[in-house]
Amino acid sequence: MISDFCKWLDATPLSQTFQSLEWFVPSVQTIHILSIAVVMTSVVLIAGKLVGMTSRRQALSALMSSTMPWVWYALAALLATGLLLTIAEPARELLNNAFRAKMLLVLALAGILRLVQVRLRRDPEYWSRRRAAAGGLGAASLLLAVTIIVAGRWIAYI
DSSP states (O other): OHHHHHHHHHTSHHHHHHHHOTTHHHHHHHHHHHHHHHHHHHHHHHHHHHHTOSOSSSOHHHHHHHHHHHHHHHHHHHHHHHHHHHHHSHHHHHTOHHHHHHHHHHHHHHHHHHHHHHHHHHOTTTTTSOHHHHHHHHHHHHHHHHHHHHHHHHTTTO
């Protein structure tokens, strides 16, 4: 069923146009990779704060309020560029188990970031009273970020 969808999408005029433009995939991939860099840099900053590895001068709530808009905009850019890349090369993405794993991991990471953000909006000191939970979420975020990058690279080789 998914392979039939890939064949159909690959034959659409839009996909054919994207495939015929030599500059299209590299240009979209560049935006995709830059957006990944924004998300991952933000995750490292936030996770470092959650784990307690960074300075206590800036509150987690202040860090989150300054970084999370960048994360959500970058995730939107990743979604848009990912859709364009999938239209250009549907079978490469949709039939690939590394791609599927990456998508699930991205959802998990976004869920953790949203959870931290929502709790902080309700109570700016929430995570400072729950150091063990904050540390666990920070460590999980770092692990997810690294795994997402590895899964993304594996897409090219699987």
